[in-house]
Amino acid sequence: MKVAFATLGCRVNMYETEAMSELFIKEGHEIIPFNKIADVYIINTCTVTNMGDKKSRQMINRARRKNENAVIAVVGCYSQIAPKEISSIEGVDIVLGTRNKSKIVHYVNRFIEEKKQIIKVDDVLHNKIFDDLNIEEYQYKTRAFLKIQDGCNRFCSYCLIPYARGAVCSKEPKKVIEEVHKLAEHGFKEIILSGIHIASYGFELKGNWNLIKILEEVNNVEGIERIRIGSIDPTFFTEDVIKNISHMDKMCPHFHLSLQSGCDETLKRMNRRYSTSEYRTVVQNLRKHIKDISITTDIIVGFPGETDYEFNKTYEFLKEIELSKMHIFKYSPRSGTKAAKMQCQVDGKVKDIRSHKLIELNEKLEKQFMQKYIGRNMEVLYEQKSKEHEGYYEGYTPNYIRVLSKMNDDVFIGKVLPTKLHNVDKEFMYGTINF
Ligand code: SF4
Structure with missing residues (x-):
């Protein structure tokens, strides 16, 4: 059969699509692009x-047409949350939740037989069984994602993922x-x-397993x-964890620590379980123990109830910690989250202004960070040939600076390869390979 995939959302979904494709290939089927005429369409x-x-x-409608x-x-998160809604869409033959993806080939075969x-x-909220999906072949043989964890029990007030991923x-x-x-x-x-909340790795396993182990x-x-970890709490x-990590020679000095807001009142409404002062301490400790560390983050602006005063606190905090x-x-x-029902939703125009201000700050801080590496x-x-810069190839330093170098x-x-870094150009640096 010719099988086509469409994938929406995060890297975990992309990983799972790759793994599902391999299951079909192993059974002798062919994977084709989603815009071609296929026998099976899978929407993740x-x-x-x-x-x-x-x-x-x-x-779904595109596939049917x-x-x-x-x-x-x-399959996936939307199916998990709203199976009835999806099953009533014309043309949908199979609806699978987030923990049923590893049996996709079986369900397609069953549908073909039984029509x-x-x-x-x-019920993923009570299911602690990991849906094992593996990838053996990747298109680019440089870095591989490996999903080691699923589910989340943090219940941030704006997020539906704990209900979808369980x-x-x-x-x-x-x-x-x-x-x-x-x-x-x-x-x-x-x-x-x-993973979805990788810091929870091993939480439910026997034998005291955790992410560090x-x-x-x-x-x-x-x-x-090299080892990297995805976005982490x-x-x-x-x-102690930071000291342990600093002794792992393959661990890359780059961590993506989701902050979401630099104001304690906003963090509380978001149900994030840390304060800005705790976040600051983590940043300081990481910088103290790990050389050349790069810390990146996500920020949400215009969360319900975010006043000018609260936004300014976020702005000042970000200016201070210089990620x-x-x-x-x-x-x-x-819809379906606590935050969606909160009073004082922020006007779209105000969100635009705040987002613009932080984007400007980010451009400045990002440049400032990369400039420290000029001459290093x-x-x-x-990893690959640059698509926009003829004759250049691109890759990443351990601390995740994107570098473009000329190669024949x-x-x-x-x-x-050892590479001397030169000038900064927006979101990357030029380099010269030292052979
Ligand atoms: S945003 Fe919060 S609830 Fe959603 S996946 Fe991340 S930690 Fe879990």
């Missing part, structure tokens, strides 16, 4: 915003290590361990040169 949905739901519905005889399977709509959505569950440590070995044998140099194991795998970083990159998001109410020699893992051909892709 996102529900993090109302827009995610809308886009998911658009993809392409081939009305195709099998249409809708009866299938809805399989488990209770915390973790990939068995033995399987994590086996998969990292396999990826190293396939030539990968860098592993990015990811699994990182230590991954750090011992030969062939892997700042409360994970106690001083190396910030992703700025304008708050958009997600850094190890760069080259692509034999150096997948290699870590």
